[in-house]
Amino acid sequence: MRVLHTSDWHVGRTFHGRDLLAEQETVLTGLADIVTNDRVDVVVVSGDLYDRAVPSAEAVGVCGRALRRIADAGARIVVTPGNHDSGPRLGAFGEFAAAGGLYLRTAVSDLDRPVVIDDHHGPVAFYGIPYLEPEVARQGLGLPELRTHADVLGEAMRRVRDDLGRRPGTRSVVLAHAFVTGGEVSDSERTIAVGGVPHVPGGVFTGVDYAALGHLHGPQTLANHLRYSGSPMAYSFSEARHHKSVWLVDLHSSGLADVERRTLPVPRELAVISGELTEVLVDPANDVHEDKFLSVELTDRVRPVDAMRRLQARFPHAVHLEWRPAGGHQRPQRYPELSQRRDDAEVACCFVTDTRGAEPTETERGLLREALAAVAGKEPE
Known part of the structure; x- marks a missing residue:
C-alpha cells in the first residue's frame, strides 16, 4: 500500500493580512497529481485541515474541492483534527463522508477505532489521534489523573x-497532532503549551509501522517511522528556506518498506531583504524579489515616512516591515519620570523623537499642541 502523508493545510490562513486561498487551492489540488503519478492508495491529513475552528465558507469551498480532486484521482482520505480545528465540526456527517472514501477520525472515543483498508497483502489499520489538550482529553479518556501531553x-x-x-x-499507520521531542519549530505554529509541557517523547509511538505527525510546519525525520510532513505552504518568513514537501510511504507485507519525499510547488516565494529605504527601492539586484512575498528590514537612522506605501509601489507583495537602524536605536526615555517634570507637549515630542529617531518638525509640534489642546478642551497656545 502506498500512503501520502500530509498535514497542516491551514486552509483559510492569511499571510500578514494577505488572502492565501488561491495559492492554497493551487497547491492542495496539485496533490491529486501526486496521487495519480505515484499510484497513491491513501492520503492522510494529520491535523489542522483548517486554520480556524469555524472556517469561512470560502475556506470550506477550497478544502472541499481539494479533497474531491484527491478522491477523484483514486485515493481514500483519512483526516484527524489539530489544535486549530474544531473536532466536532470537522467530524460532522463523518459516517456519510466515509461512504465516499473520506474518513474523519475526530473524537477521542474513536482513537482506537481504526479505518481498516485492505491491499493485496492484507489489512492496514489507520488510527486517527486528534490533538489532545490534556484538560479536555483526560475527561474524554475517563482518566482524570492524567496531567500532561505525554500522559494523554x-x-x-x-x-x-x-x-x-x-x-x-x-x-x-497512526495520525497524530503533537509536539514530539526533537522537532524543530517555526514562527507560524500556535503554541500548545496550555495544559503543561507541550513535548512528548518519540518513544510513545513504538509498536506501529508508521507515525504520520502533524503540528510542526517543517518536514522532519525523527526516526524512519516517525516523521513530520510539514505544512504544504510557508506561513511565516521563518519558513522561507523550507522545501515544502510530502512523504510517500510504502507498506509491504511485513510493514514499513520505504519513505520518499515529493516536493510541492511554491505559488509565491518568500524573501527577506534589508538596507536603507532609498537603497532598497533603487537597487537593481532586488528586481528578482518583485513578485515575492517580501519582508523588509530598514536600516535608516531615522524612521522613513510612509515606508510601506513606497515599498509596495515597487514590490506589490511586500507585507512586513521592520525598522532596525544601523548601529541600534537606544530608547532611554522613561515616560512616567518625564511626565512629572515636563508639560504634555514636551512629553509628546520626546516620544516622537524616541520612536522615530528624529525630532518632530515645527509643523508636527504644532499639530501635537493642537491635539493636546483639543483633548483638554482649550485653545492651543
Whole structure:
C-alpha cells in the first residue's frame, strides 16, 4: 500500500493580512497529481485541515474541492483534527463522508477505532489521534489523573496498541497532532503549551509501522517511522528556506518498506531583504524579489515616512516591515519620570523623537499642541 502523508493545510490562513486561498487551492489540488503519478492508495491529513475552528465558507469551498480532486484521482482520505480545528465540526456527517472514501477520525472515543483498508497483502489499520489538550482529553479518556501531553498521548497510544494486538497480521499507520521531542519549530505554529509541557517523547509511538505527525510546519525525520510532513505552504518568513514537501510511504507485507519525499510547488516565494529605504527601492539586484512575498528590514537612522506605501509601489507583495537602524536605536526615555517634570507637549515630542529617531518638525509640534489642546478642551497656545 502506498500512503501520502500530509498535514497542516491551514486552509483559510492569511499571510500578514494577505488572502492565501488561491495559492492554497493551487497547491492542495496539485496533490491529486501526486496521487495519480505515484499510484497513491491513501492520503492522510494529520491535523489542522483548517486554520480556524469555524472556517469561512470560502475556506470550506477550497478544502472541499481539494479533497474531491484527491478522491477523484483514486485515493481514500483519512483526516484527524489539530489544535486549530474544531473536532466536532470537522467530524460532522463523518459516517456519510466515509461512504465516499473520506474518513474523519475526530473524537477521542474513536482513537482506537481504526479505518481498516485492505491491499493485496492484507489489512492496514489507520488510527486517527486528534490533538489532545490534556484538560479536555483526560475527561474524554475517563482518566482524570492524567496531567500532561505525554500522559494523554501515552494513554492514547496504549489503547491503539491494545486494539492492534487484537488484529494479528495487520499493519498500522497512526495520525497524530503533537509536539514530539526533537522537532524543530517555526514562527507560524500556535503554541500548545496550555495544559503543561507541550513535548512528548518519540518513544510513545513504538509498536506501529508508521507515525504520520502533524503540528510542526517543517518536514522532519525523527526516526524512519516517525516523521513530520510539514505544512504544504510557508506561513511565516521563518519558513522561507523550507522545501515544502510530502512523504510517500510504502507498506509491504511485513510493514514499513520505504519513505520518499515529493516536493510541492511554491505559488509565491518568500524573501527577506534589508538596507536603507532609498537603497532598497533603487537597487537593481532586488528586481528578482518583485513578485515575492517580501519582508523588509530598514536600516535608516531615522524612521522613513510612509515606508510601506513606497515599498509596495515597487514590490506589490511586500507585507512586513521592520525598522532596525544601523548601529541600534537606544530608547532611554522613561515616560512616567518625564511626565512629572515636563508639560504634555514636551512629553509628546520626546516620544516622537524616541520612536522615530528624529525630532518632530515645527509643523508636527504644532499639530501635537493642537491635539493636546483639543483633548483638554482649550485653545492651543
